[in-house]
Amino acid sequence: MKPPTSKEQDVQIYCTEVLDRFWLTDRVFEIKLSKPSTFRFMAGQRIRLLHGAIRRDYSLITAPHDPTLALCLKMIEGGEYSPILSSAEPGTRLSFTGPMGYFTYRPSNKPAVFVATGTGIAPFLSMVRTGVTDFTLLHGVHEAKSLYYQDIFRPAARLYIPCLAADADETGSGENVFRGRVSHYLAEHLAPNAYDFYLCGRQEMIRDVTLLVDEKFPGSLIYTEVFY
């Protein structure tokens, strides 16, 4: 029996080259990659970088129509792969598979609430660069200097709320800063309603927000992308 082969069975490996790499904070960097001519993706999708036996997934932060690809990564101290990528010089060749994932923006008549922790902001950047506007965005970070890309998000968002750790130094974060977890902001400040929630980043945040949605925002949809 030969049913039509499913998409994930014929995996194509793409080759790419590091074009540029720069630090956004002392731990987070952006890496620009050449775009293979046949590679297509949807905003919010990810690629899987291959390095020997190592495989790591990263959300694309560029728009599908951009001439290059880019990723936003946290360099994990003691991590297996991110430190290697954090020192990859321009010209370094990489291979990847993809695109993967279903974390794409789905327009609807419910208000969209994007919630990210740390580099979980990555897929939203691609969505905004594709023209998505009028969403509420919460970005949970430890300190204000980790609000990378806020200049891109502020004009596109209806409401942009940085959520800083309670003891963070606030300088440089602008107005509308919330001190505390993203789930606390939602519990305390988001008006009861049905929303489309898009959650990306730490598993614990995704769990907390999901349980809160069950309690406080029934009728909402939840789309998730778990990083770790």
Added chain:
Amino acid sequence: MKIYTGSGDRGKTSLFSGERVSKSDPLVEAYGDVDELNSILGGLAASLPPEEGELVEEIQQIQSVLMHIGARLAVTPGSPVSAELEEITEEHSKGLESAIDRMDESLPTLKDFVLPGGHISAAWAHVARAVCRRAERHVVRLPTTQTASEDSEQLRNVVVYLNRLSDYLFVVARLCNQIHGLSDTPWKK
């Protein structure tokens, strides 16, 4: 990535299309059956001897189709997510039909009901067949299976596929006994 998330600890789960539903939701029951069936097919494949590589591969292709069916059942009809899913087509069921015909050629004609069992692999195939029938019943029970829309058409194709798959599994059970030199035990009423 951790296996457990904890967001289902209070009896609800997330559908692929984003809704939070009770774990007793008819869709969850239906894709739960498909998951159970898929796992049993894993048991069936594992119980086959190494020289049956082609049959194992065929079973793995079915497992892959069942993954797509599971995803389809985790989406509420009308959701924009439907469009992103792999389609279940007539071709999938036709593939099962030719496999059934191929196997049937080598099997003695069936005159009686047979008792489910025999070789362990045949026993697995019978368990899979019975669970497949339950999955089919749960899909048929979904309200949308009866309505006319693109999603309903997909669900109807799923019903056809599951119906054909249980016939396929019946024949596989008989083949498994034959491979191992056993004959089916007739039901003595």
